[in-house]
Amino acid sequence: MAAWMKPSVDMDKLSYEIFSILETKFLFGCDDDKLGSIAGTPPETPSKPRGSSGKVRILSIDGGGASDGLFAAVSLTRLETSLRRRSGDPSVRIADFFDLASGSGPGGVLAALLFSRGPNGRPLFSAEEALAFLSENLRRISNAVSKKGIFWKRSGIFGRIFGDRTVRDALKPMLIPCHDLETGAGMMFSRADAVEMDGYDFLMKDVCAATCAGDQAVAIRSVDGLTKISAVGAGVGNPTAAAITHVLNNKQEFPRANGVEDLLVLSLGGGRGASPPSKAKLARIAADGAADMANGLRAGKTRAGKVVAAEAALTERNVEVVLFRGSKLSERTNAERLENFAGELIREEERRKWSMEPTVVIKRGSPMV
Incomplete structure (x- = not known):
């Protein structure tokens, strides 16, 4: 995947196909009209037998405002706790159970915190540590590019956290976007590209400021x-x-991923409600299905209040999309959905221990630092 996302007929066709798949198979963020148009529609192709070749595990964090990163971090903290309990390993981190992270805006910062290589070769931050960082630095992250702000100071927050780490130093594939005014095109900071060419490798602190x-x-x-x-x-x-x-x-890195049936996706993000009291979307989970989570963030909350609101959202039940059957009020809370997703991740991890063929082959990047 090229670092610059140049439009082409093939890419437009692929993008259309993917968005069609998301709408008709995973139903990410569909509105009522879309739900009504596909309810009762049978799958076009039979699903692949579970566990036949494994699933690529994708974490996507859709950035909206800085507060959206808090909601994602709260969800990932809950997920990480569940993974530790289920695996029996208290050192487990989010990056251990995902194969790729993609994030924009504050979501990109969160992805960088969780997937950058630490001094011992392990993930730089746990989800709990990332939540604490975002909570403490929410306002400064929002103003990261001011000439008097943190990006322009060597002692700035991104510089202190990431130091000289680059995109190439990420533990696993990572995608963080921005828009390049020089070319007028979208720019994707990609570990896969950074490993291949120095011209596509950037300091992680700069990448976070850019997104x-x-x-x-x-x-x-x-x-x-x-x-x-x-x-x-x-x-x-x-x-x-x-x-x-x-x-x-x-x-090269995902040799057995041929379609969406080969993917396990956790997509966390903050949609934009039409007006206050409408609720922004907190998460969209796809694991042979899809689920919407909603949060009740209101403008004007204190930093601590926003974290509490995010945690409270995990106890709510929201409208659940059922494949090919429309929607209904979920029988499970958002926290229970995350718990179920943790089970999917654990099962995939266990399956790989006995598999003869790798599901993911990560390009070699920088050595452990």
Whole structure:
């Protein structure tokens, strides 16, 4: 997948197919009209027997505002706790159970925190540590590109956290977007590209500033100084679709991923409600199905209040999309949905221990630091 997302007939066709799949098979964020149009529609192709070749596990975090990152971090903290309990390993981290992370805006920062390599070769942050970081630095992340803000200071928050780590140093495949004013095109910071070429490798602290840039342009360069980007945020509106496109086109790292039936997707994000009291979407979970989570974030809450609101949202029951059957009020809370998804991740991890063929073959990047 090229770092610059240039439009083409083939890419447009692929994007259309993926969005069609998301709408008709996984039903991510469908509205009532779309639900009504496909209710009762049978699957076009028979599903692959469970466990036949494994599933690529994708984590996508859709950034909206800085507060959306808090809701995603709360959900991932709950998920990480469940994975530790189920696996019996207290050192487990989110990156251990996902094969690729894709995130935009604050969601990109969260992905970078969870999937960057730490000093011992393990993930840099746990989900709980990432939640604490976002909670403490919410306002500064929102203003990361101000000339008087943290991006321009060597002692800035991104610099202190990531140091000289680059995209290539990520433990696993990672996608973080921005928009490049130099080319007028979307730019995808991709570990797969960074491993292949220095001109596509950037400091992680710069990548985080770029994806959070908003409409304030940030000038950054690749590690070899040859690639210059004038970055603003909002390069990709749907990191889930970008992640699926990347996986299905990257046969070197995902040789057995041929369609959406080979994917296990957790998509966390903050949609935008039409007006206050409408609720933003917290999460969309697809694991042989789909589920919507909603949050009740209101403007004006304190930092601690927003975390409490996110945690409270996990106890709610929301409208659940049932494949080919429309929608109904879920019988499970959002926390129970995450618990169920943790079970899917554990089962896939156990399946791989006995598999003769790898589901994922990650390109070698930087050695442990």
